[in-house]
Amino acid sequence: MENIENDDIKTEIVNLSATLNLPKGTEAFISDIHGNNDKYLNIIRSGAGNISRKVSELFNGRLTTLNQKRLVCLIYYPEEVLQENENIENKDDMQQWYMDTINSMVEVLKYVSNKYPREIVERALDCKYQGIAKELLFGDLQAEDKKAYYREMVKSLVNLKMSDDFIIVLCHAIQKLAIERIHILGDLYDRGSRPDLIIKHLNESWQNFDFEWGNHDVLWMGSLAGSKLCMLNLIRISARYHNLKLLKDAYDIDLTSMIKFATNRYVPLPNFEAKIGRNDLTDEQKNIDNCVQQAAAIMQFKLEGQAIKRRPEFKMDDQLLLDKLSLDKNSITINDKVYKIEHGCFQSVNPAKPYQITHSEQVVIIDLINQFTHSTKLNEHMWFMLDNGSMYLKHNGNLLFHGCVPVDEAGNLLKLKIDGQEYAGKDLFDYFEFILKDGMRHPTTGDCFNSDLIWYLWAGKISPLFGKDKMATFERYFINDSKLQEEHLNPFFKLCRKEQFADKMLKEFGLNGRGHIIVGHTPSSKVEPIMADKKVVLVNGMSEPKSDSKIGGYTLLFDSYGMRLETLRPFTSRKQSIAEMSDVVLDKQIIEHSSERKTIADTDYGRKIKEQIEKLSAQL
Ligand SMILES: O=P(O)(O)OC[C@H]1O[C@](O)(COP(=O)(O)O)[C@@H](O)[C@@H]1O
Numbered sequence: 248m249e250n251i252e253n254d255d256i257k258t259e260i261v262n263l264s265a266t267l268n269l270p271k272g273t274e275a276f277i278s279d280i281h282g283n284n285d286k287y288l289n290i291i292r293s294g295a296g297n298i299s300r301k302v303s304e305l306f307n308g309r310l311t312t313l314n315q316k317r318l319v320c321l322i323y324y325p326e327e328v329l330q331e332n333e334n335i336e337n338k339d340d341m342q343q344w345y346m347d348t349i350n351s352m353v354e355v356l357k358y359v360s361n362k363y364p365r366e367i368v369e370r371a372l373d374c375k376y377q378g379i380a381k382e383l384l385f386g387d388l389q390a391e392d393k394k395a396y397y398r399e400m401v402k403s404l405v406n407l408k409m410s411d412d413f414i415i416v417l418c419h420a421i422q423k424l425a426i427e428r429i430h431i432l433g434d435l436y437d438r439g440s441r442p443d444l445i446i447k448h449l450n451e452s453w454q455n456f457d458f459e460w461g462n463h464d465v466l467w468m469g470s471l472a473g474s475k476l477c478m479l480n481l482i483r484i485s486a487r488y489h490n491l492k493l494l495k496d497a498y499d500i501d502l503t504s505m506i507k508f509a510t511n512r513y514v515p516l517p518n519f520e521a522k523i524g525r526n527d528l529t530d531e532q533k534n535i536d537n538c539v540q541q542a543a544a545i546m547q548f549k550l551e552g553q554a555i556k557r558r559p560e561f562k563m564d565d566q567l568l569l570d571k572l573s574l575d576k577n578s579i580t581i582n583d584k585v586y587k588i589e590h591g592c593f594q595s596v597n598p599a600k601p602y603q604i605t606h607s608e609q610v611v612i613i614d615l616i617n618q619f620t621h622s623t624k625l626n627e628h629m630w631f632m633l634d635n636g637s638m639y640l641k642h643n644g645n646l647l648f649h650g651c652v653p654v655d656e657a658g659n660l661l662k663l664k665i666d667g668q669e670y671a672g673k674d675l676f677d678y679f680e681f682i683l684k685d686g687m688r689h690p691t692t693g694d695c696f697n698s699d700l701i702w703y704l705w706a707g708k709i710s711p712l713f714g715k716d717k718m719a720t721f722e723r724y725f726i727n728d729s730k731l732q733e734e735h736l737n738p739f740f741k742l743c744r745k746e747q748f749a750d751k752m753l754k755e756f757g758l759n760g761r762g763h764i765i766v767g768h769t770p771s772s773k774v775e776p777i778m779a780d781k782k783v784v785l786v787n788g789m790s791e792p793k794s795d796s797k798i799g800g801y802t803l804l805f806d807s808y809g810m811r812l813e814t815l816r817p818f819t820s821r822k823q824s825i826a827e828m829s830d831v832v833l834d835k836q837i838i839e840h841s842s843e844r845k846t847i848a849d850t851d852y853g854r855k856i857k858e859q860i861e862k863l864s865a866q867l
Pocket residue numbers: 434462463487715718719720734768
């Protein structure tokens with residue numbers, strides 16, 4: 248008996264020791280997806296550019312560039328591309344195409360899977376075709392004695408009309424194996440229409456991923472925790488980007504009370520026109536978006552005023568603006584200067600009590616927050632974000648978070664004083680993580696401490712997720728003054744150009760200077776994507792590109808040879824990507840390269856394996 252046990256332990260040690268010598272898996276870092284499911288899938292299905300690179304390594308000199316492109320496009324979008332085959336009329340041509348394609352596909356799959364232990368490769372294959380796929384994948388296709396056997400296998404797949412399904416299984420396996428782990432550096436939610444589908448995809452089809460929460464994600468998590476402020480911001484942004492439908496379709500939140508209230512009390516105004524790049528909306532849809540945005544904005548400003556007054560420690564008094572409106576509400580006095588109000592909509596603001604919510608506003612807010620806190624699907628998705636996420640992550644020596652470590656101009660950590668206790672740097676991140684988790688575990692719709700702090704994460708001066716001195720929502724809606732509308736970035740971003748500062752930040756989180764700080768949030772138009780002698784990398788890859796933008800953002804890949812930042816091609820639609828067979832990557836910059844491959848032994852996972860080996864050895 249003892250011997251059998253010892254043998255099992257020894258086998259396990261052999262397997263684990265062997266795993267340590269495999270090359271390190273490829274990590275992909277993406278950020279600011281903002282609900283753009285198609286663009287997200289375009290990146291994921293392409294292995295963040297990894298697949299086309301592998302195909303060219305494998306087929307250069309054997310396939311023309313055009314045929315490589317065709318193969319790559321098929322791997323990304325097999326469902327759509329295979330449909331085009333219906334146009335091939337000649338049966339022999341068709342058979343030949345399938346045989347060539349399956350063979351090439353198996354080659355690519357072999358190539359991307361050679362980093363993994365067999366068990367992981369098997370897991371990436373759909374069970375329906377696992378037997379055949381394994382035979383083709385792990386067998387020696389060139390062995391003379393078996394050539395006919397393999398040829399017949401592929402031929403039968405074609406004859407039995409199983410080949411489309413089989414190709415799809417191989418393509419999905421290639422996609423999965425091209426990236427070992429995805430880091431999502433925040434802002435999965437808001438602006439785009441289908442964040443729910445991204446969550447669904449990760450939940451159902453991906454194994455290794457993590458979220459570093461963004462300020463927009465916090466609005467959704469905070470709403471589930473009962474924060475009315477988070478919810479009003481969320482609804483305002485949803486209306487601003489014509490996404491109110493998402494709330495009903497994905498989360499079963501009925502906005503009837505809000506829409507009725509808003510369309511009765513407000514008339515459409517130019518400053519509340521939805522920000523969408525299309526003009527196929529009916530007048531009714533436009534009016535709803537416009538009026539709901541106004542109603543939510545006014546409720547938001549009122550409740551924000553109450554929170555700011557309730558929490559003097561937030562030091563946000565400069566954002567109390569409703570009480571600075573003139574009696575006729577056509578102008579506002581800020582720092583002794585009078586500004587004209589453009590297209591005001593303050594009919595529900597009582598000059599005597601500007602932050603007081605009216606009875607009918609209250610009725611709408613209560614209806615909505617009850618629905619948010621009771622939505623089963625929202626509950627499921629936000630817990631998925633909570634369980635798989637954190638405020639920051641230390642992974643393989645790198646530090647990942649969404650925004651910044653709040654500092655002053657001199658680079659000293661800014662302290663947030665709450666309840667007599669000061670939090671700064673890593674402690675500040677840890678504190679907010681505790682509050683967010685606590686808030687979600689104990690949801691309440693009252694004006695509680697957790698809710699206020701969660702809202703602070705969205706818009707507070709010393710919020711690591713926001714990273715700006717103020718959110719100028721009011722000014723941007725109503726005051727035509729570019730100075731007042733400015734939101735200044737925390738000095739962190741400027742200081743990040745200095746290596747010494749980056750080292751100091753890494754040290755604050757217990758990491759050494761060999762690591763990198765990898766962040767999302769800030770568009771590359773504001774901050775360079777590579778700073779501090781390549782120690783700080785910005786991967787804001789997904790914010791909607793402006794219509795004239797020549798790039799579609801950045802993603803970072805970290806494989807066994809090093810790190811490279813990929814500049815993405817602007818993404819318009821899935822249909823167009825397929826039609827043009829366009830690849831995701833426009834350009835790449837090497838951040839780090841070593842001719843000696845990193846192995847699993849060099850990673851955090853490797854460290855865990857070594858610990859396990861030690862434990863097992865002790866049992867022998
Ligand atoms: O693009 P919009 O909807 O006008 O939003 C602008 C607001 O979004 C923010 O940029 C925050 O969003 P990000 O985290 O995506 O930057 C605010 O600072 C700003 O006030």
